[in-house]
Amino acid sequence: MNTKDHLLKFGIKPSVQRMAVMEYLVENPVHPTADMIFNHLSPSIPTLSKTTVYNTLKLLEEQGAIQTISIDEKNVRYDADISLHAHFKCKKCGRIVDIHSGDLNPQTVPDNDKLKITGCQVYYKGYCEECQK
Ligand SMILES: [Zn+2]
Ligand SMILES: [Zn+2]
Secondary structure (H helix, E strand, C coil): CCHHHHHHHCCCCCCHHHHHHHHHHHHCCCCCCHHHHHHHHCCCCCCCCHHHHHHHHHHHHHCCCCEEECCCCCCCEEECCCCCCEEEEECCCCCEEEECCCCCCHHHCCCCCCCCCCCCCCEEEECCCHHHC
16 A cells, blocks of 8 residues: 555545655654654655654544554654554663564453553563674
8 A cells, every 4th residue: 555545544634744754654663753753854855844743743643543652761752553562672772673472452451341442552671682692
């Protein structure tokens, strides 16, 4: 699916800026910060402002096209992978990686018949393979 159709699927009007932000997130699954996204895109889109990046990310999240991750104390991280998955943050190099295994099914939460659970966030911390050497 192309980025335009992807945004339309989530009810988002596909502007050049919005498509660029969405595309960057899909192609760079490193859970970037808003600053990282802005710094990467601004050379090719000179009209792009930081405010536009923030507003776009907010819109994408509100419409359910991306999810935010609060594993990093200093910065909100953005993830184009909206499936239920856990995250691991390396305490040394700071990289954030996806963990797709494990039981993250909200259906297994006790007493959840009164709650409508739409997601959950699971974080692990430690040292990545590279940093253990
Ligand atoms: Zn590391
Ligand atoms: Zn992720």
